[in-house]
Amino acid sequence: MKQSPMTGSPDAFGEDTPLARELADLSSRRRSLEAADVSFSGETRILTVSNQKGGVGKTTTAVNVAAAIAAVGGRVLVVDLDPQGNASTALGIPHSSDVKSIYDVLINEYPIEKVVQQSAESPNLLCVPSTIHLAGAEIELVSQVAREHRLRTALNAYLERAEAPVDFVIIDCPPSLGLLTINAFTAASEVFIPIQCEYYALEGLSQLLGSVQMIQKHLNPQLHVSTILLTMFDGRTRLAQQVAEEVRTHFAGQVLNTVIPRSVRVSEAPSFGQTVVEYDPQSAGAIAYREAAVEIINRSERSNEEGTR
């Protein structure tokens, strides 16, 4: 049997090393993905990716799930609702201060079709960019008429007029529960919460769920938490496994089976203006996001039933 010069253990070409097992697992998951049957219902599903905790993987999840849905034939609109503009960057969409953006939609009542851009990754992948101007919007919105409904009104008008039907709208929220996030909660029917598998992961979650309930009661009865995704999972640590178990116990019906591993490829993709699905489609992170996308698409019937309840 071949020995690895570094460790003296069997190398990746042997049958039973952790690396060989991982590679075998990845190629069988890749085959399952190629065989996966996906179809779109014809209805537009609007998901808001939210968690007021910073850095948990909201943007990474929003753009990669969107890219993975587009890659299997769905038409997806990503709305970058964060003044940081990270989703626009990750999709390779220009968003310097002179670009018309979601700010103009919310504050100046521009129609979405005037600001939407197509990602170079796919003609099915569209993005309403965010620019630095959005940083002032939380304050400017306070004095506007129908300040909580501005995104919903603009999206509805766009979806009615869109030249081709849009299967998914995915809104990337900032890490706060201010008026921008409230606009997302009012426009969406599904809340999609990424949870980082780390200590403190569940802290603040009750505040988020409380906000969802408030919006449900006063502004948008359709709103419900449909999807939870565990991100940045490092299976070698007991802590990550404990967090995952706890989330699965509390939110059995919402948590996706797929877990996103912590992976360098995922974190380096945005610096190339690409999603990991485009940057390294065969990597563990890309495969996991593609699996998550298939689960989300296939949950459409159940979610439609819940939405009409």
Ligand SMILES: Nc1ncnc2c1ncn2[C@@H]1O[C@H](COP(=O)(O)OP(=O)(O)OP(=O)(O)O)[C@@H](O)[C@H]1O
């Ligand atoms: N699976 C992963 N593996 C490795 N790094 C990751 C992974 N997911 C996200 N990251 C990195 O973690 C950081 C935070 O991710 P991201 O920007 O998606 O979080 P966020 O919740 O959108 O943050 P914010 O609250 O600032 O908007 C980024 O540097 C990102 O590249």
Ligand SMILES: [Mg+2]
């Ligand atoms: Mg973000």
